[in-house]
Amino acid sequence: MGRETVLYPARWEEGEWPVLQNVRGEMEGWPLPAEDKSVPGDGPFNDEADEFDFDSSSALPKHFVHWRVPRDGAFSFTDKGLQIVPSRNNLTGVPYSETDVVLTGRRGLSFVGRRQTHTLFDFTVDLDFTPREIGQEAGITVFLTQANHIDVSVVLLRGEDADKTPKLSLRLRAEGTGGPPPEKIVAVPEDWLKRPGPIRLRIQAKDPLSYELSASKRCSSTPDIVLGTASSGLVSGGNGSFVGSLAGAFATCNGAGEGADCPAGGLASFKRWRYTPVAQFISADESVPSN
Known part of the structure; x- marks a missing residue:
């Protein structure tokens, strides 16, 4: 059946x-x-x-997908959870670089990531991340293409x-047509740094028009x-009107390093990954609650 059937x-x-x-x-x-x-x-x-x-016994869920084929060894599982080896290019990169x-x-x-399958949803992950070099970053995103995405992350x-x-910071960053919000950087509170355990990152679609990004x-x-x-218009068209948005996790060193x-x-x-459906809009002003 076709894509628009x-x-x-x-x-x-x-x-x-x-x-x-x-x-x-x-x-x-x-x-x-x-x-x-009850199907096979x-x-x-x-x-x-x-x-x-x-944990170390996990495997990548079958509905998880990548944007471009990842490097071998970029994803693995340990007792700390899904481990991602950072890539030099960030989610935007330099798409037309000739050098x-x-x-x-x-x-x-x-x-x-996984497909955004609901108009309204709540996506949270627990991130364990101890960067050592300036620019090392990890977080979550609503991603359409390299030119259209909305991110919340932890970055040094x-x-x-x-x-x-150097300061460990939270960062909101977005790319897309139609006026993305300015970058927002907030230092990770001292109280958080003194306590063991991960930082929880969150993206919520509370209405059809926007996403809220937070950390705790x-x-x-x-x-x-x-x-x-x-x-939400940032990830609703532009260069990727035919692909659909993904909710997922990333790691990058933002161009540092050499080669790959x-x-x-x-x-x-x-470690902890939750995507919770809330509702699906069936018209401009009607929605159906998720089960």
Whole structure:
């Protein structure tokens, strides 16, 4: 069946022209067969949630996908979870570079995700990340193409004080047509740094028009940090109107290193991974709650 195939009711009386019902989010027609999920094979159905706690015995879920073929060894599983080896190119890269093909993304992108299958959803991951070099970064994203994505991450940046002491920071960054929000950087609170355990990153689609990006730390007195919102229009067209958006995780050293390799360090581990469906809009002002 084609990418844009739609199943919809039709009535064709003998001796008459067929009468086709307009395609809408909700339609009436003949009763459909009872739902039956007892089919061969394994893996999730399209409308199901993700509830993964990755460890060394895990395998990459069958519905996870990549943008471009990743390098061998870029993804593995340890007791800390899904481990991603950073790529020199970040999610945008330098797509038309004639001097460093690695930065175009054509040699692999350290990103893995799953389809955004619901208008409204809640996506969270727990990130264990101890960068050693300026520019090493890991996070989560709603990704359409290298020119269209919305990210929230943890990144090591040069400080703005007199001695330029590196600071672990949270960052909101977006690319796309139609006016992406300005980059937002917030230093990771000292209270978070003193406590062991991962940082939880979150992207929520609370309405059809925007995504909210935030971060939190379990058992911390510091409230969740909302870095901002970004328009869903950034990942709804542009260079990728035919591919659909992904929700996923990435790691990068933002161009540092040589050849295909980043400087040492910067491994990112993602333990707890949750994609929770909330609702699907069937018209401009009607939605159906997810099960």
